[in-house]
Amino acid sequence: MAIAERGARPxxxxxxxxLAGVSVGTVSNVLNGRRSVxxxxxxxxxAAIEELGFVRNATGRALRTGSxxxxxxxxxxxxxxxxxxxxxxxxxxxxxxxxxxxxxxxHSDAGEExxxxxxxxxxxxRGVVVSPTDTDLAVAHEIAARGVPVVLFDSPxxxxxxxxxxxxxxxxxxxxxxxxxxxxxRRILFLNGPEHQRQSRSRLAGVHDGIARSGEEIxxxxxxLGSFTAMEGRAGVRRLLVGCGLAAPMGTDGISVPxxxxxxxxxxxxxxxxxxxxxxxxxxxxxxxxxxxGIRIPEDVSLVGFDDIEMAAQxxxxxxxxxxxxxxxxxxxxxxxxxxxxxxxxETLMPxxxxxxxxxxxxx
Amino acid sequence: MAIAERGARPxxxxxxxxLAGVSVGTVSNVLNGRRSVxxxxxxxxxAAIEELGFVRNATGRALRTGSxxxxxxxxxxxxxxxxxxxxxxxxxxxxxxxxxxxxxxxHSDAGEExxxxxxxxxxxxRGVVVSPTDTDLAVAHEIAARGVPVVLFDSPxxxxxxxxxxxxxxxxxxxxxxxxxxxxxRRILFLNGPEHQRQSRSRLAGVHDGIARSGEEIxxxxxxLGSFTAMEGRAGVRRLLVGCGLAAPMGTDGISVPxxxxxxxxxxxxxxxxxxxxxxxxxxxxxxxxxxxGIRIPEDVSLVGFDDIEMAAQxxxxxxxxxxxxxxxxxxxxxxxxxxxxxxxxETLMPxxxxxxxxxxxxx
DNA sequence: CTGAAAGCGCTTACAG
DNA sequence: CTGAAAGCGCTTACAG
Numbered sequence: 001m002a003i004a005e006r007g008a009r010p011x012x013x014x015x016x017x018x019l020a021g022v023s024v025g026t027v028s029n030v031l032n033g034r035r036s037v038x039x040x041x042x043x044x045x046x047a048a049i050e051e052l053g054f055v056r057n058a059t060g061r062a063l064r065t066g067s068x069x070x071x072x073x074x075x076x077x078x079x080x081x082x083x084x085x086x087x088x089x090x091x092x093x094x095x096x097x098x099x100x101x102x103x104x105x106x107h108s109d110a111g112e113e114x115x116x117x118x119x120x121x122x123x124x125x126r127g128v129v130v131s132p133t134d135t136d137l138a139v140a141h142e143i144a145a146r147g148v149p150v151v152l153f154d155s156p157x158x159x160x161x162x163x164x165x166x167x168x169x170x171x172x173x174x175x176x177x178x179x180x181x182x183x184x185x186r187r188i189l190f191l192n193g194p195e196h197q198r199q200s201r202s203r204l205a206g207v208h209d210g211i212a213r214s215g216e217e218i219x220x221x222x223x224x225l226g227s228f229t230a231m232e233g234r235a236g237v238r239r240l241l242v243g244c245g246l247a248a249p250m251g252t253d254g255i256s257v258p259x260x261x262x263x264x265x266x267x268x269x270x271x272x273x274x275x276x277x278x279x280x281x282x283x284x285x286x287x288x289x290x291x292x293x294g295i296r297i298p299e300d301v302s303l304v305g306f307d308d309i310e311m312a313a314q315x316x317x318x319x320x321x322x323x324x325x326x327x328x329x330x331x332x333x334x335x336x337x338x339x340x341x342x343x344x345x346x347e348t349l350m351p352x353x354x355x356x357x358x359x360x361x362x363x364x
Numbered sequence: 365m366a367i368a369e370r371g372a373r374p375x376x377x378x379x380x381x382x383l384a385g386v387s388v389g390t391v392s393n394v395l396n397g398r399r400s401v402x403x404x405x406x407x408x409x410x411a412a413i414e415e416l417g418f419v420r421n422a423t424g425r426a427l428r429t430g431s432x433x434x435x436x437x438x439x440x441x442x443x444x445x446x447x448x449x450x451x452x453x454x455x456x457x458x459x460x461x462x463x464x465x466x467x468x469x470x471h472s473d474a475g476e477e478x479x480x481x482x483x484x485x486x487x488x489x490r491g492v493v494v495s496p497t498d499t500d501l502a503v504a505h506e507i508a509a510r511g512v513p514v515v516l517f518d519s520p521x522x523x524x525x526x527x528x529x530x531x532x533x534x535x536x537x538x539x540x541x542x543x544x545x546x547x548x549x550r551r552i553l554f555l556n557g558p559e560h561q562r563q564s565r566s567r568l569a570g571v572h573d574g575i576a577r578s579g580e581e582i583x584x585x586x587x588x589l590g591s592f593t594a595m596e597g598r599a600g601v602r603r604l605l606v607g608c609g610l611a612a613p614m615g616t617d618g619i620s621v622p623x624x625x626x627x628x629x630x631x632x633x634x635x636x637x638x639x640x641x642x643x644x645x646x647x648x649x650x651x652x653x654x655x656x657x658g659i660r661i662p663e664d665v666s667l668v669g670f671d672d673i674e675m676a677a678q679x680x681x682x683x684x685x686x687x688x689x690x691x692x693x694x695x696x697x698x699x700x701x702x703x704x705x706x707x708x709x710x711e712t713l714m715p716x717x718x719x720x721x722x723x724x725x726x727x728x
Numbered sequence: 729c730t731g732a733a734a735g736c737g738c739t740t741a742c743a744g
Numbered sequence: 745c746t747g748a749a750a751g752c753g754c755t756t757a758c759a760g
Contacts, residue, residue: 010510012737023747028739038745058487059432060737062423063752069487070466078452079674081443088442091469095476100483102434103467105455112459119464123422123433146374230678288680310443314594316652316680376753387731392755402729424753427736 011052020048031056062124070100071337072120074113074130078105080228081309082279082326083131086153089330090129097338099126106133114139121148127337129153134196137162149342151333155198157346163336165329165347169199169306172322172351173206173276174213176304179320179353180274181214184361185302189221189272191236191282193228200224203278203306221272225282233277233285238292244268247293267300273362280305280312283319287358291316298360308354318356325349375416384412395420426488434464435701436484438477438494442469444592445673446643446690447495450517453694454493461702463490470497478503485512491701493517498560501526513706515697519562521710529697529711533563533670536686536715537570537640538577540668543684543717544638545578548725549666553585553636555600555646557592564588567642567670585636589646597641597649602656608632611657631664637726644669644676647683651722655680662724672718682720689713 013031017024022041030037030045037045048054062068071094075083087103094101102120106113110133117139120128127149130140137158144150144161151163158164180188190207193200204222211218223240225232241247245268277283283305290301297303297317305312308323329349336345377395381388386405394401394409401409412418426432435458439447451467458465466484470477474497481503484492491513494504501522508514508525515527522528544552554571557564568586575582587604589596605611609632641647647669654665661667661681669676672687693713700709 013739014737024738025740025748026746029746032739036745041746055482055486057737059423059426060752061739063427063737063754064739066752068423072464078455079445079448081445084443084448087467088469091442091467095468095479098483100436100466100487101468102464103451103455104459104465105452115459118419119462122419123464230675234678284675285678288678291680311594311648311675314598314649314652316655377755378753388754389732389756390730393730396755400729405730421753424736425755427738427753428755430736 010057011054012057013054015052016045016048016054019052020044066124067126068124069098070102070123070125071334072102072116072123072125072128073104074116074120074128075103075105076108076131076133078103081281081311082307082324085309085326086330086333089327090334091330092327093331093334093338099334099338101334108133110134110136117143121146127151127342129333129337131155149337151336153333154329160344163343163345165333165336165349167324167329167349167351169202169351170206170209172306172324173203173278174210175206175351175353176276176306176322177207177210178214179355179359180276180302180304181210181216181218183274183302183359185272185274186216186362187219187272187274189223189240189275191233191275191277191286192222192224193278193282194226195224197228199228200278207276219272225278228279228281230281230285230288233282234289235285236282237275237286237289240271241289241293241295244271246271246295247289267295267363272301274302274304274359276304276306278306280307280309280319280321283321283358284311284315287315287317287319297358300363302359302362304359312354313356315358317358320356320359321354322351323354324351374421375418376421377418379416380409380412380418383416384408430488431490432488433462434466434487434489435698436466436480436487436489436492437468438480438484438492439467439469440472440495440497442467445645445675446671446688449673449690450694450697453691454698455694456691457695457698457702463698463702465698472497474498474500481507485510491515491706493697493701495519513701515700517697518693524708527700527707527709529693529700529713531688531693531713531715533566533715534570534573536670536688537567537642538574539570539715539717540640540670540686541571541574542578543719543723544640544666544668545574545580545582547638547666547723549638550580550726551583551636551638553587553604553639555597555639555641555650556586556588557642557646558590559588561592563592564642571640583636589642592643592645594645594649594652597646598653599649600646601639601650601653604635605653605657605659608635610635610659611653631659631727636665638666638668638723640668640670642670644671644673644683644685647685647722648675648679651679651681651683661722664727666723666726668723676718677720679722681722684720684723685718686715687718688715 013024013027017027030042091101104116113133121143129151131153132155140150154166225236305319305321308321312319312321377388377391381391394406455465468480477497485507493515495517496519504514518530589600669683669685672685676683676685
């Protein structure tokens, strides 16, 4: 049996009006509290609504008012914990106003992003929050020009027709490096994400800031990974260890080779005493690779992440990291689209250092 | 400047019709390919659409056709990797048909779930997929009766007005236990989720199936955790270790106390040789706690998870686990709502064992 | 093959 | 304070 055939036709304003003995305009007025309605009439209408189980049809309303109670959210990857924690914050804010969150993943593909944004616009969303694939904001500008408010998420301010919100990555990265330098580290590796992503560039700048500000002589090496993932972090550290003769090359099956036993005295000079990872997922992979090689955290190598996703506190060595105010970032992004009048705004939130157990003074 | 004031008014069918010199009905016909339209006329209309950058307004369309190109998805927790990987599968299927996914988290609260479902229904969604909070499906039935197709996700078949899709948890759990018994394990701990969740009960039944089928004498202990999280898994193993005298109690700050050194001979008899965790997150926490105590995986204790979330392969010891066809589960759930005619269907998919490095023959 | 008209469910000036 | 009517953008019988 086809589902569509089931079920009683739901009640409409017209049905409510008839039952209450008033006009549909009056029903609408009590629904919206727009004009003063007589006490007695209001009660009759409310009783009718109750009796019929009437739920206002959002489509009809949207057609009239021009906007559907929905906000579109376009993210790069649905399975990225940082985005999802931010999405949870947006959801919280949107629910307050009875809005719905339309969520779609672009898989970092600009074409998919364009499709998604246009679909949202065609559906009369109240606004769109987009974590942009790259710096080409053409389609975002296009829908903004069509009157759809957009907020750029985790992205810097763009020319005046769109809002933006992000954490200060540069300052956060500087904090991480200053923390390490403060502990006494002088040989530091920065495992960065791909350079074409804005976050990578900002965090690298912050690393240099931190070093400059410390006034210390720091030996810094930077490795650019292909993505912000655990797999890349693991492979990156593995390459480093192979280079130092501390591990055999990765098996072709992608499963790492068991570590050789290792004594502390055996750690070569080239090995950094601290690794700063551009996000927690990279740090997670790095931790695995270090552990495979029998290198202890933080005794042999200190590790710092970025984001403070939920998992960070649960890792086998709880991770010291730069915490983004992730939930708040999401909440504010949604709020920018809901509080009237909707204007172009730019917000930068401050990250904070969260000390856990993966950092300590360097060995030796 | 308020954003709402910006931008040119977007083109409507009327504008296209005027430019092409035809009626709006004809424009609609070429848009929907419903009736044969003259070749020359079609070209004129298409040119006009192109020139005006016309995008069909989904709200007007929805009001007329009765359904908005959107599917509502209600999950228990937006930051749960299993749900998000499933949501990615739904998103993939929905995008194919230009549908949008409205995603909302109920935080396992029945009241929130009711609100979410009613909101979706009021928005004229094509259908709803819901991962139900508990066994009270009253509101799901309510919207089904109002004509909104619903599919129960990760939930068993309900009485005939709703579709359902899930993996066979019971069979999966049996596989896990049979794998361990096959390796020679006879003392097994099952770290289960809360008993009020259907998954926990099914997986426990599967554990018993596996033991019964093996014909071996197995010493099984079962510990029920408060939730399917890493934190709970970690705490559960920690309690076990404290009970065996292998670890100091957890510090009040929630940070575990450093492990005491431990020799293999020192492992007490009461310690299970294998732990089966009701999901990968629990296994992740268990791994951390074991590592803290200096217990090796798999040499001292074997560990099996459930779900095969992305992280499973990246853990410090890559996790042997029962893989749910998560993406497919999501894809099929969405497909059930999109392929016409929409009928009530029930699907059960089979999980599979994925062997990685966290299981081996027992010590001794 | 094409057009004119009705209508989906709601909100909002406009009269009264 | 309340009602009648117009109209948001589209689709679809119904005529021609």
